[in-house]
Amino acid sequence: MTILFAVTATALWRDVWGHPAAPSSAPLLDAQFTNTATLRMSAAELIRTGGDTSGLTCGSCHDEKKKPVSVHFNADGTIRLPEEHKDLVMQHGRNNHCFNCHDPSNLELLKTRDGTTLKVEEGTKLCGSCHGPTLRDWEAGIHGRATGFWDPRAGARVKADCTSCHDAHSPAFPPIKAAPGPNLFRASLAGAREGAH
């Protein structure tokens, strides 16, 4: 019995089993998945924040007074984009004509079907002139992003514009990158063993 005690004492003292290794250092959250920015920047946001508005200055190439813009079509009826606008993807359903939304007499303005001209930063009204129920939801803060304060007494609610998320020429919400899924064993094996107690 004495020997048993002595052996136990020595074994415990020398720590023959060893301590569980410290859990691996915590993985950091990837900042790209906690970024609250909108998918893209609307014209209004670009103008407000002083961003790159070079895409909005049509007059630097076009002068409608000298040469009115003409639109050319392919044999299948789709629009033929000139070289300078090849970056546009036209996928807005049957709404595939430039001057359904742009004002041909002043390219820096937008024009609704009923002839109302709008500034480029008023795009939401243009979209709403066709997408009525969506505009109604957007005005109520239901469609699209509304961030900031739910309580108007504490602060303002900021609603994103249509084009903060949708590309007007190809408005379907694009596929985006998914954040990694749950991983209950992201802790090292030691951490998992500690968890099993």
Place this chain on the structure above:
Amino acid sequence: MSESNCKCSGGGPGCSGSGGCGGHGHEGAHAPLTRRSFLRKSTLAASGIAALAASLAPLRELTDMPSLQEFVQKHYKELTPSDMEKALERIRGEVQRQYGLRPEIKDLKPMDGVEFVYCLNLTRCVGCRKCVHACVAENNQSRSPEIQYIRVLKMPNGTFDLERGDHDYKTESVPEKGAYYMPVQCHQCKNPPCVKVCPVDATWQEADGITVIDYDWCIGCRYCEAACPYWARRFNFAKPSVPKEKLNPNMAYLGNRPRPKGVVEKCHFCLQRTRAGRYPACLEVCPTGSRKFGNILDPASEVSYILRNKRVFVLKEEVGTLPRFFYYFDI
């Protein structure tokens, strides 16, 4: 006992004292102490004490024992304002020691005339899981082992059968064809089964509808975790690890303050934000605007509009929990 053949009735020179025999007046208890028996007993005692001391040695390494003040602290509802100020000061000190920064911690109370409701648009959610990660960052959840309040289920189109939901989808790009996504988190039930089962009243429903947990009162029995039909509660099996530079210093007592090991935690609608008028972190980060939050008692709020105008349903309606978390469709 040390000597297995020692009988109380027999006694004898080897019988060790009165320890095991219990009764007084036995012959063995008064056996003469010889040099031999003294040496035997003292060696035995010394090695026994040494073994005991060695086996208790890991206790010296315990650093996360509750302080005396935390140990004697009363239940949240019994704390006077000065008690609460003391508790907050203690937490400030603990956070400062552990994370090297002084947090902005408050005890935010429910607001009058406010009852929170959450609505989630299943037509718009693309399953990107950004809400999950924003929640972890905002609420100081343990990174390792991992604790997340939101689970995003990928569901095949045409069914609500949760058995067919997959929260472990590994696709790089979302959404996938033929699937829709249903994030699940605490539903802040009006009839919460988790609160009913808590044996120590460490979790309760507040006036604004948020079910909260007093992490200093929770005993870690995990009954609430078992009772929740939405798998919304998480248990800290290990001491939560949050990188120092990632700690969110904007804290609330019943909200995102650092939790000790051995307590349960869950979504509390980001009460450190929402009781200050802000939207929760999961809503702020959602790239599609699928998440809507607000005061259901205000007829002009977004959530009131949704409940009036949209097709709304609650998850597991049949279990009678009356959730404050609604799913809806756009079409």
